[in-house]
Amino acid sequence: MAPGNLYLSFELNGNLFGIDVLLVREVIHDFEATPVETATDIVRGLINLRGQLVTLLDLGPRIGGGERAPGAAAHCVILKTSTELAAAGRSEFAAGMPEETVGLVVDGIGDVVAPAAESVGPAPANLAGVNEEYVAAVALLEGKLMMLMDVSRALAPE
């Protein structure tokens, strides 16, 4: 979580989160997921992404925080697989990332931001109901708190 990295910001359950852009393969906005009955609550469903099967995960229930805004438009951040990261020479990110392609369902996509090094700090104890287990650090961004997600932890299968 080196400062100076670029983060993709997004909204989830009324909070602002960020993940390292290196982990992001692409962002999609228009998708129809096939629900998978009997799956755990973080699985939103499966989509066909240009012929590839992608599992959509909704980290909302796991991460906690506020209520999801009703009728919030769903966006999806497709992440790189550990293999892709390793191939791109980013083995330090590869550990803990899934080997399959997954997408994170989020409520809104923000900008790609570069928080100043001095604005990044450890997660405080109280994070508005967010489960701090999944927050690696926080950054102040124009007066707003952005939680930098510990993606490999948040994605760990149960």
Added chain:
Amino acid sequence: MSLDDQELLGEIILESKEHLGRIEPDLLSLEENTQEISADLVNRLFRTMHSIKGGFAFMGLHNISELAHALENVLARLRDGQIKVTPGLVDVLLAGVDKITEMIDNASVSESMSTQEIKEKLAPFAGEHGGGGAEPEVTAIAVESVLEEAPVAQPQPVAVTPVRETVKPPSEGKHSQQPKGGDAVRVKVSTLDRLVNLAAELVFARNQMISALNVKAIEALDRARVMEVVDAAAGEAGRNIISHAVRAGANGAEGRAVFEKAVKRELDSLKRAFTGAVSAPLAETPVVKGAARQVNFVTTELQESIMGTRLQPVGTVFGKLPRIIRDLTRSLGKQINIELHGEEVELDKSIIETLSDPLTHIIRNCGDHGIEAPDVREKAGKPAEGRVRVAAYQEGGQVYIEITDDGRGIDPAAVRRKAVEKGILTPERAGEMTDAEAQALIFAPGFSTAQTVTDVSGRGVGMDVVKTNIESLGGSVELHSVAGEGTRLLLKLPLTMAIIPALVVEAEGRRYAIPQASIDELTRVRGCDISSSIENLGGAPVIRRQGRLLPLVYLAGLFGLRKTFYDPKAGGAREDRRGQLVDRRKRPLDQQNAGESGEDPAAERPRGPDRRKSLANALQIVALKVGAHRFGLIVDTLLDTEEIVVKPLSSYLKKCVCYSGATIMGDGKVTMILDPAGITSFTKMKFEAVDKEFEAAQRAKKHAQMAERQSLLLFKAGGQEVFAINLDLANRVERVSAERIKPVGEKEFLNYADYSMRILRLEEYLPVSRPSERPERFFALIPKLVKNPMGIVASEIVDIIKSDVKIDRDKVKGTGIFGTGVIEGQMVIFLDIYGLFEAAEPEIHAHLAVKGKLAGRRILLAEDTAFFRTVTTKYLEEQGCEVRAVIDGQYAWETLLAGEKFDALLTDINMPRMNGLELTKKIRASGKFPGLPIVTLTSMGLERDKKVGYEAGVDHYELKLDKERLLETLRGIFGKGK
């Protein structure tokens, strides 16, 4: 070791194993033809060892390299003619190859493995070179050899030489067909997998494009109509503009602005009409059409060739088999010849891999259990040498592998005995099985027919594992065996597992794919038949199909989806609140629900037919196979059959046992693939109850077939009604003309030479229609087992049939009538001869109706034939007895054990599960029911049987349906007691 080294080692291992795989058949063919040793063959063996030696020496794995060297030395001497091929030599070489294979498989620890023993065995053959270490120049050669001759990457593994190819001398020519090293490259399986997936996606994209183009093309065909539309639009626009112009002219400057706007609007709509018209025919241009055709063609080709890269010849697994047979012949002292056919037939790599173990096991079984020892064979008139034949061939979309042997076959009796000993079967069940069913028991878990566990096939892996493995591939196993003659196993396998045919179904608007291979049958139950077809077993719905019970699962319910049904009245779906399929209505719809649909609840709720039973609410049942079990999945709609590309499930869905994967459908949407085995475990489906019930039903059926189905005499008495009496009760039927009838008072008598018999007209005693006139000629039915026989008048004998019809005692009641039954769609009235005669001669029977002695007695009646059970119960109940009727000896025994007290037991002799004599013996032996009178009822009155009966502990022996004697006997019993 660096990463690069690791990779290189991996390469060397892979390549060495390819070589080693080829060595074994080579060595075996060497042995086959000791006279004429092929120099080429020996050279190839030598080179193989040489390159293994070099490769591993290069990687620093000297233990392997040294052993290879030792083998190389022996092979060199063989090549140079210094030693001869002997079975002993081949044994040692094979052992060496085994050892080296083992070491290569465990390359990382190979340095610590001992090769001493094998080297010592090799030493005598190696002459002066002994079992020594690697020569100094080894490393140098090694590098060279790795570079030069090693990487013979072969997507088409080597064809395997049969151990005995009768005509041709082995080897020559066979291997020369292999591609040379330079023609091939090594491709990772994962790369192939990815290519396969991409090809599948391309197929899908192609399909989408073609269907889109087809739509456009259809539109384009109607070009004339399009032009018409444009023409009309232009004409209308022109007219409108003119009329606007006219109005604008009248309104001056203001009108002009309006006019401009109007013109713009007209032009816009004209433009739209044109765009629509011209874009459509795009697809029709020759270039687009040609390109589409080309894409279509290339895609199909591409997909086929990529799928082809995953195909491997079955020869890769067949190649191992001769060695197994060879080892068996040597260790068991048998003579076996193995023939291989169709090694070139190709199967998907993953299938080939899974096939290896089952096939090995089958071949071991053939050699170990199947083929007899030479002397045994000769005694049986067979050639001393046994024959095992393995053949592969392709037919349709499937590959068949047939394994035949001419051994002892499977003895159904031995299998039955073993299965009973092992507790897999009850003796009864074993006895009922057909021979083929009994033979199939070798697939039952925990079964092995070997008399002693040998080190050959007694490895805890049974034929059940073989069957499971083959089925997991989407294949099946068929067994055909004739005791004394041999066994034939037929494995059916799909060509590939990547693309499978599947049935697409819908439940509550969601689609699911079901692999065709697991579908047993499709059934539709009409809405109006649901309540009669669906039964309830232990709280779960079941349906009877071909005599077996099928547990049912609602697909939508399984996933907690809201169940809806189509309401024909309201014309829409509404929630189904029934707890169970068989329920009629769980409760009336509540106000809120009714309010929603805007209906008056009071008006429609309590009346009208059950809307769930309307036509639109038929049940679609997909019967699925899970091993030997079946269950029915209820879906809303059957959509289509499609070839689907199976994609593995995400690791986030590992716990979703109901699916075996997912697929992308033609329309681009993702659909889950259902896994029947997973569904049964998810629902914790219990097959035991169903199986038990099924077995009981089978038994009952079997019993009903062989046992006393009652013979019935059907006749008419002048009216429309058809009457039936049990043929056992009829003494004879006589043709009678009316003039022989003489009335005496109210009664009529039939005159014989020396006596007369009373004649009885049914319509006078029973509530039945009267004949319009009395016939001139008729029949007299004369019953037996009655003290004073009378002839019953029959106008017509309809038929004599055998039937197990159920008697309904409630529909038509009256003295002289047992009840009614339906035979071949016709209602039949069963006569109660005794009742009838009592009614006809009340004065004679009056004294017999001394109920006193029997009243209040509790009698246990065991009788499997429904008719006799009903009749006997009726007789006893008329006498004031309390009767507990059960359907066989086992039930009777259980009823007694349950502690119910009875004053007497009446039992039939021939019954399923436990017969009357067994029951008697059990009762007497237990000593728990001292003094319980046992009366057997039988239709056969042979003295011999009686003797057996009395020996078993029977007190009285009575003929069935001889009411008076039976009652007399019972009175005697109870009279004595008090």
